[in-house]
Amino acid sequence: MDASNVSINTKSSGAFKRQAFKDQITGILFTLPALLIILIFGIFPIGYSIYMSLFNWQVTKGAFIGDKNYLLIFGSWWNLLVLVAGIALFVLGFYVWNKAFQSIKNGHRLAHIIGALVLILGGVIFVTGWGMMYETGNKDFLNSLIVTVYYALGTVPAEIILGLVLAYILYQDIIGKEAFRIIYFLPYITPSISTAVVFQIIFSSRETSLANRLIGLFGADPLKWRFEPKPVLNLLGLDVSGLAGGPSLALLTIILYGIWSFVGYNTVIFLSGLGNIPKEIYEAAEIDGGSKWDRFWHITVPMISPVTFYLTLIGFIGTFKAFNHIYVMRTTSAQNTVVTTSLLVFDRFYKANQYGVATAQAIVLFAIILGLTLAQNKIMGERVFYG
Amino acid sequence: MRSKLFGLLAIIMIAALVLGACAKPTPPAAETPTPAVEEPAPAVEEPATEEPVAEEPAVEDPWAGVVPAKEIVWWHQHTGEAREAAIAKIISDFNANNEFGITVTAEYAGGYGDIFNKMLPILNTPDVPDVVVGYQNQVATYQLADAMFDMNELIDHPTYGLTKEEQEDFFPGFFAQDVLSVFDNQRLGLAPNRSMEVMYYNMDWLKELGYDAPPTTPEEFKEMACKAAETPFSGATEGAASPIGYELSIDTSRFASWTFAFGGDMFDYENNQFTLNSDAAVNAWTFIQSLFADGCARLVTENYGDQTDFGNGTLLFTVGSSSGLPYYAKAVEADGTPFEWSVAAIPHTTADPVQNIYGASVSIPKSTPERELAAWLFVKYYTSAEVNAEWAKASGYFPVKQSVAAQFTDVFEANPAYKTAFDLLKFGVFEPAVPGYDFVRDNVIEPAMTSIVDDVTADVRALLDEANVNANEILAEQMAQIK
Numbered sequence: 051m052d053a054s055n056v057s058i059n060t061k062s063s064g065a066f067k068r069q070a071f072k073d074q075i076t077g078i079l080f081t082l083p084a085l086l087i088i089l090i091f092g093i094f095p096i097g098y099s100i101y102m103s104l105f106n107w108q109v110t111k112g113a114f115i116g117d118k119n120y121l122l123i124f125g126s127w128w129n130l131l132v133l134v135a136g137i138a139l140f141v142l143g144f145y146v147w148n149k150a151f152q153s154i155k156n157g158h159r160l161a162h163i164i165g166a167l168v169l170i171l172g173g174v175i176f177v178t179g180w181g182m183m184y185e186t187g188n189k190d191f192l193n194s195l196i197v198t199v200y201y202a203l204g205t206v207p208a209e210i211i212l213g214l215v216l217a218y219i220l221y222q223d224i225i226g227k228e229a230f231r232i233i234y235f236l237p238y239i240t241p242s243i244s245t246a247v248v249f250q251i252i253f254s255s256r257e258t259s260l261a262n263r264l265i266g267l268f269g270a271d272p273l274k275w276r277f278e279p280k281p282v283l284n285l286l287g288l289d290v291s292g293l294a295g296g297p298s299l300a301l302l303t304i305i306l307y308g309i310w311s312f313v314g315y316n317t318v319i320f321l322s323g324l325g326n327i328p329k330e331i332y333e334a335a336e337i338d339g340g341s342k343w344d345r346f347w348h349i350t351v352p353m354i355s356p357v358t359f360y361l362t363l364i365g366f367i368g369t370f371k372a373f374n375h376i377y378v379m380r381t382t383s384a385q386n387t388v389v390t391t392s393l394l395v396f397d398r399f400y401k402a403n404q405y406g407v408a409t410a411q412a413i414v415l416f417a418i419i420l421g422l423t424l425a426q427n428k429i430m431g432e433r434v435f436y437g
Numbered sequence: 438m439r440s441k442l443f444g445l446l447a448i449i450m451i452a453a454l455v456l457g458a459c460a461k462p463t464p465p466a467a468e469t470p471t472p473a474v475e476e477p478a479p480a481v482e483e484p485a486t487e488e489p490v491a492e493e494p495a496v497e498d499p500w501a502g503v504v505p506a507k508e509i510v511w512w513h514q515h516t517g518e519a520r521e522a523a524i525a526k527i528i529s530d531f532n533a534n535n536e537f538g539i540t541v542t543a544e545y546a547g548g549y550g551d552i553f554n555k556m557l558p559i560l561n562t563p564d565v566p567d568v569v570v571g572y573q574n575q576v577a578t579y580q581l582a583d584a585m586f587d588m589n590e591l592i593d594h595p596t597y598g599l600t601k602e603e604q605e606d607f608f609p610g611f612f613a614q615d616v617l618s619v620f621d622n623q624r625l626g627l628a629p630n631r632s633m634e635v636m637y638y639n640m641d642w643l644k645e646l647g648y649d650a651p652p653t654t655p656e657e658f659k660e661m662a663c664k665a666a667e668t669p670f671s672g673a674t675e676g677a678a679s680p681i682g683y684e685l686s687i688d689t690s691r692f693a694s695w696t697f698a699f700g701g702d703m704f705d706y707e708n709n710q711f712t713l714n715s716d717a718a719v720n721a722w723t724f725i726q727s728l729f730a731d732g733c734a735r736l737v738t739e740n741y742g743d744q745t746d747f748g749n750g751t752l753l754f755t756v757g758s759s760s761g762l763p764y765y766a767k768a769v770e771a772d773g774t775p776f777e778w779s780v781a782a783i784p785h786t787t788a789d790p791v792q793n794i795y796g797a798s799v800s801i802p803k804s805t806p807e808r809e810l811a812a813w814l815f816v817k818y819y820t821s822a823e824v825n826a827e828w829a830k831a832s833g834y835f836p837v838k839q840s841v842a843a844q845f846t847d848v849f850e851a852n853p854a855y856k857t858a859f860d861l862l863k864f865g866v867f868e869p870a871v872p873g874y875d876f877v878r879d880n881v882i883e884p885a886m887t888s889i890v891d892d893v894t895a896d897v898r899a900l901l902d903e904a905n906v907n908a909n910e911i912l913a914e915q916m917a918q919i920k
Contacts, residue, residue, distance in 0.1 A: 108918040109557060109581045109872075256738040257678060277736065279891070382687040382883040383736060383891070400554070402876040402911070403578055 096416070099409040107406035119410035125186030129179055136176025143169035144429075191411055193386055194394040195418070200297040201376075201390055202369035204305035205312070210361055212309065213316025214354070218346065220317065221324045231321070234314035246307060246378035250276065253303045253379075261303075276300050277383035300384030307375055312368070316361050323357035324350065352435045359434045363426055370419045391415045500594060505537045505811035509567035512546035512555075514797070515832070523831030531818050539811045541568075549575070549797060556802070560584035565802035567812040573870030576625045576800045577617055581872050581918045586801040588615075588624040591813045599817065606822060610865030611837045615798050617870050618706040619916065626798030627820050630834030632760040633865060634694040634793040635858050636783050639753050641776040642670040651781040655699070655724050658683075658754065658784040663733035665753035672776050673750035683728055683754045684746060686737040687886050689878035693868045694756055694793040695721040698785040704869035709916075711869065711908040713882065714901035720786075722889050723897045730893035744768045750776060756783060758795075759858045760833065779854045782861055794865035796834065835862055873915035877908045 103119050106112030117127075124130045147165030151157035184192055216234060220227045237245060252260045253275035262272040278285070281295030282302050290296075297305065327350065335345050351358075373392045380388045389397075395415065399408035515524055524543050532540050544566070546552045553575045559565050560582045571579070579585050592598050604612065607628070615626035638651045643661065646668060652658040662682020669680040685691060693703055701717020704710070712718070728734035737743045744761065746752035748768025759780070769775050782790030799819065801812040818824060822838040829836035830848060835858070842859070849856035868874070885904040888895055 106918075108915075109578060110560070110918075112918065250739065254739045254742070255736070256742065258676070259738075277738070279887075382879070383887045385884050385887060397876070397880065400550075401879060402873055402914075403557070404914070 096413075100413055102405055103410035103413055105406050107404075107409070109403050112406070115406070119406045120414070122407060123188045123191050123411060123414055125183050129183040129187065131179075132182060133176060133179030136172050136174075136179050139168055139172030139175060141172075143167075143172050188411075190386065190389075190394060191391070191414075194389050194391040196293065197297070197301060197387065198370055198390040198392075200301060201305060201308070201372065202366055204297060204302070205308040205369050206362060206365035208305075208309045209312045209316050209365055210358060212313045213361070214320050214351075214358070216313065216317040217320030217324055218350065220321060231318065234317050236314065237311045238315040242311065242374045243378055245311065246375040249303065249307045249310075249375075250379055253306075273299060274383070275303050276379055277381050279383065279385045279387045298384060298387035300381065300388050304376055304379050304388060307379060308369065308372065311375065312365070316365075319361055320354065320357055323354045327353045355434045359426075359430050362430060363423060366422055366426065367419055370415065370422070498594075500591070500597065500806070500810060503806045503810050505539055505814055506567070506805070506807040507538055507811075508540050508542070509808060509811045509815065511541055511543045511568040511799075511815070512552055512566040513543060513570045514546065514548050514552060516545065519831045519833075523828055527819060527824055527828065530824075531815060535814065535818065537811065537814060539814060541815050553578075561803065563804065565804060567804065567808050568799050568801060568815060570797050571626070571800055572795075572797050573615060573617065573626065573867075574872065574874035576615075576798070577619065577870055577874070578872040578915075579800075579802070580617070580620050580623070580625060581915065583919075584803055585623075585625045586803050586809050586812075588627060588801065588813065588816075589622075591810070592624060597810065597813065597817070603821075606838045606840050608837060608839060608862050608865060610794050610862075610867060614794070614867045614870065615800075619709050619871050626800040627816050628796060628798045628837045629820050629825065630829060630832055631794050631796035631837055631862075631865070632758045632834060633795075633858060633862060634690055634756060634783065635759050635780040635861070637747060637755050637757065637761075637765055637778065637780050639670065639747065639750065639776055639778050641672060641778075642750065642753055645671060651779075652754075652784045653782070655784050655786060659724070659728060659731075659733060662728060662754060663731055666733045670750040670753075670776075672774050674748075674772050674774070677749035678746055678751045680751050681733070681735050681746070681753070683734040683756075684737045684743040684752050685725065685729075685734055685886075685890060686743060686757070687883050689882045689886075690758075690793060690795065690868065691756055692718075692722075692882050692886055694783050695725060697791040697793055697866055698783040698787070699724070700785075700787045700791070702866070704871070709871075709912075711877070711905055711912060713885075713905040713908055714898065718901055719898045722886075722901065726889050726893055726895070726897060729890045734890075736890065747778075748772065750774075759835065759855075762852070762854055762858070763833065780858050782864070790861060790864045791866055792861050792864045794862070794867055835859060839863075871912055871915070872918075873911050877911050881907045881911065 104114060104116060106115045106118075121127070143165045145165075146161055146168055148161075150161045150164065152161070154160070180192075220230055220234075224230075254261075255272070255274040255277045256262070257272040259272075259275070261275055265273065273285070278299035280298060281290070282299055283290050283294075283296050285299055331349055331353070332345055335349055340348070371392055372390065373396065376388060376390055376393055377396070380393065391411070392415070395408050395411045398404050398411060402408075511528075513524065515521065528541050528543050546555060546566070546569075549570070549572060552570060556565070556569060556571075556575075556579060560579055561584045565584075576585055592604070608631075611628040611631050614628060616622050616624050636651065640651075642665060643649075643651065646661060646664050648661060652661055659682075665680055665682040667680075673680065696703060696715070696718040699717040699721035701712070701715040701721065703713060703718070705712050725734070739745075741764070743752060743755040743757065744764055745768060747755055747765060748771050762780070765778070769778055782792060785791060799816050801809055801816065803809070804812075819828070820837065822840050825836045825838050826841040826844040828834075829841065830845075836845070845859070849859070871877075881904050885900045888900050889897055
């Protein structure tokens with residue numbers, strides 16, 4: 051290598067570095083506005099909420115009290131530790147069940163036995179931790195978590211299933227499918243406050259309300275709907291109480307609203323997903339004699355799993371954060387059976403003016419949503435088929 | 438290097454010593470030495486002619502020399518053509534005629550909740566408005582941060598205050614409502630208007646049932662209500678709900694109204710504790726529970742559902758705010774078959790009626806003496822009898838001054854129900870004005886009310902005992918915030 055070559059190489063290397071540096075700067079400059087917005091309106095409020103939660107912050111900022119607002123929720127850190135240990139064992143059990151002892155003979159069976167034992171142990175420890183927390187922590191907050199879980203489990207799976215079924219139907223060559231798409235999407239874009247008020251009227255406990263007239267057609271007595279704190283299973287004649295009783299009828303009406311409101315959105319997203327599945331796969335399956343159900347189950351469902359994953363993820367996040375329609379539809383008569391965590395935080399903030407306590411509760415809710423998202427990402431993400 | 442550093446250190450130390458020596462001597466510590474021997478007091482010449490009189494030290498007037506601010510701002514929540522016009526006129530008259538040259542700017546700042554939320558972050562800052570509308574419990578919350586002006590400082594002032602006659606002209610309950618016992622009886626507001634809980638009744642239906650007057654006792658109320666549940670009104674709208682005697686809305690003001698009517702109170706103003714489980718409250722709510730148990734009452738099923746049912750002729754009695762009078766009138770006339778109806782005192786076990794009154798007051802956030810004085814002068818004007826009559830007529834609220842009755846003859850003639858309610862104002866009492874009351878209302882009292890009427894076998898005393906403990910815990914949490 052002669053000196054001129056070295057010089058050219060050094061030169062070109064320097065120019066390359068300069069260009070790379072310029073590219074970096076350009077990239078950073080382009081992302082800077084978005085970054086600033088996220089920092090100011092996203093990260094800063096979270097950080098400031100954490101800061102507030104460490105103070106006796108009521109009408110004005112009070113003394114620094116460290117973890118006391120959190121201890122009001124959990125009772126003690128030990129309670130939380132036991133609860134988290136239960137969750138950790140769940141995760142471990144899940145891992146063992148699926149992945150452990152694969153290399154040895156009868157490893158599957160062994161993995162299932164040990165996995166099941168760990169899962170059971172995790173369940174026992176989780177329930178113990180929950181019980182300890184319920185004993186000494188904030189019962190209202192813990193109840194609100196149960197209500198939120200009922201709401202999420204009642205809403206998200208139904209939204210997903212109905213959305214997929216509707217999308218599949220609309221994907222076929224039916225007359226007026228464009229009109230149907232618009233009709234199904236309307237509830238999602240209509241302001242939730244106004245539609246929730248309409249639901250208020252439909253599900254009024256008045257004996258002449260639309261819902262009561264409808265069930266009257268089947269010979270049923272009028273129900274109290276939004277005003278009914280009793281669990282649905284009790285109303286069906288089953289003598290179950292506590293968690294097993296399920297959501298109250300009042301919460302069920304809110305769940306119905308949630309499904310009605312979001313199913314159209316899911317349908318439209320599923321439709322776009324269906325459009326991306328190559329037609330050749332269906333044709334091949336048809337030639338091979340696959341029935342409509344076979345094609346749906348073995349082609350559509352797996353091929354659309356990324357969309358399902360996305361919708362489930364945002365569905366759970368959305369239900370844990372849901373506020374507007376629940377706030378409008380809740381009644382005092384339904385008592386705390388419709389108070390989700392977001393409503394509880396709101397009440398603590400705006401009615402009791404206990405900002406420190408409210409922000410601590412909000413941070414715990416945030417952590418739960420984050421944890422659920424990560425768990426979903428891990429569990430469902432592995433099962434998603436990206437083609 | 439090392440020696441250089443030492444040199445530098447030495448120079449700094451010497452400089453510090455020199456500077457220290459040049460500094461003024463520090464005064465001795467705060468402790469004041471007590472002289473070992475008292476100096477003999479200088480001889481005081483006694484007056485030759487008069488007996489010595491122990492004169493009270495002259496109280497210095499803190500407002501002497503304070504010049505009211507020229508510009509002040511009033512945050513209110515009033516909307517609607519009539520109210521906006523009335524406010525504009527009141528402001529314009531005040532600005533044109535007040536001798537201090539004060540100019541008030543009235544700003545609509547949203548509803549009560551909006552104003553409350555806007556106020557919290559600016560308490561004790563110069564950004565506060567000079568006059569603000571607020572419910573007593575909201576103002577009590579502001580005062581947790583010691584952010585409100587105590588009007589006691591000016592109300593009796595010889596120059597700026599209210600005369601004894603002016604003070605006594607207020608309905609007693611209205612005047613007392615803004616004196617907050619939890620803050621050592623500070624006066625944190627003055628009432629410009631009020632509403633009252635009354636019983637609405639369908640007179641034509643009562644006549645059909647064989648009665649010629651509304652009930653005055655709970656026993657009469659129950660008898661009539663139960664009869665109505667079994668005997669539909671001839672003028673009821675077809676297809677409407679089934680007949681019922683009474684519809685209860687789960688609202689703490691109903692809790693208060695019935696408890697007051699049974700001779701109780703919700704709060705012990707001497708000990709500053711809730712008394713939700715008083716004997717009167719237990720009796721009142723056992724009575725309400727019995728109405729539900731006997732099928733004579735039911736819950737209101739939707740917002741203002743009781744007005745709808747009353748208008749449809751399927752509801753004999755309901756209890757609600759007097760501010761609903763025009764809406765009840767509309768509901769009755771809506772179907773084209775109007776019936777005779779009116780309002781009366783809530784049936785009571787006491788000798789005289791005891792009526793629940795409520796309404797927001799005008800308050801003055803702490804700022805500067807100049808701004809506070811100007812704000813007070815406007816509040817004084819706004820609540821004066823003449824202006825109050827004008828405001829009450831335009832707003833539809835009740836006036837707060839007894840003397841305005843003479844100016845209301847036209848209103849009374851046009852609206853006999855309003856006159857009936859007006860005559861009850863003197864029996865007004867009020868709900869607790871304590872911080873966190875909204876939370877107690879929604880999270881303690883209303884769930885207890887629901888439990889009482891939802892399960893007619895529920896133990897009323899046990900439920901109210903529990904509610905009382907919870908309410909006092911919340912109150913204690915709130916009061917712990919006082920700066």
